[in-house]
Amino acid sequence: MIVYAARLNNRVRLAEGVVTRVSSALVGGRVVPFLRVRPTGNESGFVKRRCMREVNITTEHVAVTVPPGR
8 A cells, every 4th residue: 555646637636556566667768666556545635536547656756554454
């Protein structure tokens, strides 16, 4: 379980997600790690998420969390 920054129009909100795949790519001569994340629906903000599709994100603004009860 992770928390990451997700954009909504001109705003940024925090969203929870589950990592489904880890990969890397060569961007500008550097190896950049990527995470494939499935959102859980728990996030900050007043506007509800329209779709729950998986997204690719970089690991720059990601925090690992422990789910409650574990």
